[in-house]
Amino acid sequence: MTNAMDRETVPDPQNPLGFDGIEFIEFATSRPQALGGVLETMGFRPIARHRSREVELYRQGAMNIIVNAQPADVPRTAQPVEHPVISAIAVRVRDADHAFRRALDLGAWEIPVRARAMELNIPAIHGVGESLIYFVDRYDKFSIYDVDFNAIPTVDPHPPAMNGLHFFGVVQYVGADRTADWVEFYSRIFGFTALPNKVRFGIMPKGLLLQSPCRNFYLQLIEPDENARFAPMEENLQRIGLGTPDVVAAVATLEKRGVEFVTSEQVHSSDRGALTKASLGSVMFELVKSDPTDQAVAK
Amino acid sequence: MNYSDFGMDTASLAGSLESKLAAIRQAGFSQVMISATEVVGHPQGTQAAIRAIRDSGLRVTGFEALHDFEGLDGQLHAYKVAVAKSMLSVCHDIDGRLVLVEASTSTHADTDPAKIARDLAKLAVLAVPLGIRIAYKGLSWSRTAKDFRVAADIVFRANCPNLGLAIDAFDVLASGVPLDDLDAVDPEQIFLVQLSDYMWQEIRSTEEATATATHFRVFPGEGAHSDALAGFVTRLDAIGYYGDYSFDVYNDDYLQMPPDVVAARALRAAEWLGETVLRRALPVPNIERLRRPAIS
Numbered sequence: 402m403t404n405a406m407d408r409e410t411v412p413d414p415q416n417p418l419g420f421d422g423i424e425f426i427e428f429a430t431s432r433p434q435a436l437g438g439v440l441e442t443m444g445f446r447p448i449a450r451h452r453s454r455e456v457e458l459y460r461q462g463a464m465n466i467i468v469n470a471q472p473a474d475v476p477r478t479a480q481p482v483e484h485p486v487i488s489a490i491a492v493r494v495r496d497a498d499h500a501f502r503r504a505l506d507l508g509a510w511e512i513p514v515r516a517r518a519m520e521l522n523i524p525a526i527h528g529v530g531e532s533l534i535y536f537v538d539r540y541d542k543f544s545i546y547d548v549d550f551n552a553i554p555t556v557d558p559h560p561p562a563m564n565g566l567h568f569f570g571v572v573q574y575v576g577a578d579r580t581a582d583w584v585e586f587y588s589r590i591f592g593f594t595a596l597p598n599k600v601r602f603g604i605m606p607k608g609l610l611l612q613s614p615c616r617n618f619y620l621q622l623i624e625p626d627e628n629a630r631f632a633p634m635e636e637n638l639q640r641i642g643l644g645t646p647d648v649v650a651a652v653a654t655l656e657k658r659g660v661e662f663v664t665s666e667q668v669h670s671s672d673r674g675a676l677t678k679a680s681l682g683s684v685m686f687e688l689v690k691s692d693p694t695d696q697a698v699a700k
Numbered sequence: 701m702n703y704s705d706f707g708m709d710t711a712s713l714a715g716s717l718e719s720k721l722a723a724i725r726q727a728g729f730s731q732v733m734i735s736a737t738e739v740v741g742h743p744q745g746t747q748a749a750i751r752a753i754r755d756s757g758l759r760v761t762g763f764e765a766l767h768d769f770e771g772l773d774g775q776l777h778a779y780k781v782a783v784a785k786s787m788l789s790v791c792h793d794i795d796g797r798l799v800l801v802e803a804s805t806s807t808h809a810d811t812d813p814a815k816i817a818r819d820l821a822k823l824a825v826l827a828v829p830l831g832i833r834i835a836y837k838g839l840s841w842s843r844t845a846k847d848f849r850v851a852a853d854i855v856f857r858a859n860c861p862n863l864g865l866a867i868d869a870f871d872v873l874a875s876g877v878p879l880d881d882l883d884a885v886d887p888e889q890i891f892l893v894q895l896s897d898y899m900w901q902e903i904r905s906t907e908e909a910t911a912t913a914t915h916f917r918v919f920p921g922e923g924a925h926s927d928a929l930a931g932f933v934t935r936l937d938a939i940g941y942y943g944d945y946s947f948d949v950y951n952d953d954y955l956q957m958p959p960d961v962v963a964a965r966a967l968r969a970a971e972w973l974g975e976t977v978l979r980r981a982l983p984v985p986n987i988e989r990l991r992r993p994a995i996s
Binding site: 506507508509510527528529530576579581582583584585586589590633634636 | 785795821822823824825826828829831860861862
């Protein structure tokens with residue numbers, strides 16, 4: 402007997418875009434070499450350079466990080482300054498054009514096309530602050546980097562991940578009383594769902610957690626402390642969370658490479674998580690206990 | 701005395717944007733509702749207007765007004781989305797956190813509540829990255845939402861946290877909506893209340909309503925409906941509204957008077973509402989006393 406569901410593709414109502422994790426996370430900085438140094442201590446390797454822009458690709462396991470030093474040419478996007486900022490997240494979806502058009506229909510702001518001749522036009526919308534969100538659908542058989550980037554010769558294009566590190570999530574700082582607005586934004590456009598308060602990962606428990614429709618990426622929305630609620634609103638992507646099955650082992654590996662971790666009474670490394678000290682004034686990584694195979698099962 | 705809940709509207713005053721802001725500030729107000737035309741029509745350009753507002757020390761109550769946005773299709777919809785994006789951007793530039801949207805009067809607008817809710821939800825999502833809230837206001841001559849009751853239904857249907865209501869006392873008074881209907885509105889859903897009165901007892905036609913609304917409004921306490929207005933404000937207070945009140949007084953005579961004189965009248969309205977109506981609350985004071993309020 403044939404199951405009726407086998408005859409046609411019925412989209413998962415929880416995942417209308419076929420959201421499938423993160424393709425890359427981008428930093429903007431006017432000091433790409435300095436940031437590159439920080440990324441290398443975290444286990445990332447430079448593997449390619451953009452053909453026409455001052456942009457480099459770093460990789461570790463399944464994680465891609467782009468370092469962008471090209472002056473911004475679109476309003477409300479991050480201008481590279483000394484302190485690196487997380488300037489974009491690229492999400493993997495089933496059909497980038499469909500996901501992009503659907504987002505615009507729902508009220509996203511589009512970014513003008515910037516691709517030059519023979520470069521990929523990767524559709525993007527405005528995210529929080531000056532950040533962008535890209536939609537990528539070529540990550541399986543083809544790679545977007547094959548088109549726009551030149552590989553750095555003699556470098557292994559697929560450096561393995563240390564201690565099973567993988568993208569776990571991103572922490573987003575939001576303004577006072579703005580959590581609900583951002584929940585609305587991410588749930589309408591991408592299908593993220595808010596997790597109940599009792600679900601917590603890692604050692605930084607503040608704010609509200611949003612889970613991606615593919616269930617292996619999280620956004621953590623954090624409002625200002627009571628005494629900072631009346632300061633001018635600042636919203637941005639604050640840090641990247643990296644998952645690892647064994648936080649203690651990962652901390653040991655990274656410490657040997659020169660990475661320093663926060664050790665205070667409230668925040669210190671444990672088997673649940675750890676937080677690196679800020680480098681270059683703004684770059685922090687959070688480690689979170691997470692097993693990618695568990696997450697695949699959870700799907 | 702603290703009148704920080706009350707603000708003026710630049711459209712009530714004559715003169716340059718700078719002199720309006722100065723008059724509002726000097727009268728003792730801490731917030732101002734900005735008309736889009738004030739910013740983009742500034743003789744030294746939009747950037748000069750943005751600087752003037754940021755330097756004024758006044759908080760921006762909101763930015764007004766987006767018209768005829770909802771219920772359109774195809775090219776018209778795309779055109780209005782572009783207009784809305786421009787207004788949101790300017791609002792963001794002047795550190796505004798609220799855009800006022802007036803219910804559509806366009807004959808091209810579809811009046812299906814589901815479609816209207818969808819369009820307003822889209823507008824609300826557009827406003828999220830800029831930190832802006834959308835306040836949707838029913839208008840008695842609108843085709844999509846004739847009063848706050850209909851507007852509240854649509855806002856409820858759209859179900860966006862940054863989409864709420866603006867309630868204009870003029871519309872409530874002029875169309876005789878019962879105050880009891882305010883009890884059905886979630887106070888958290890009300891983002892802005894606009895207050896004004898007018899001089900005649902009743903309005904007989906839609907034409908008269910639009911003419912009165914755009915040319916003959918006066919400040920609260922100056923018109924013929926002080927009791928009703930006081931009742932409106934005390935009811936809002938009773939249901940738990942604690943947001944801003946803006947005087948949306950459009951009056952041709954006031955545009956022929958010095959801004960500081962008009963701003964002083966606005967302050968008397970704020971004093972009456974703040975001290976007499978809200979603080980000492982009830983019973984509603986008699987008209988004679990309202991016309992000669994104690995100036996402290």
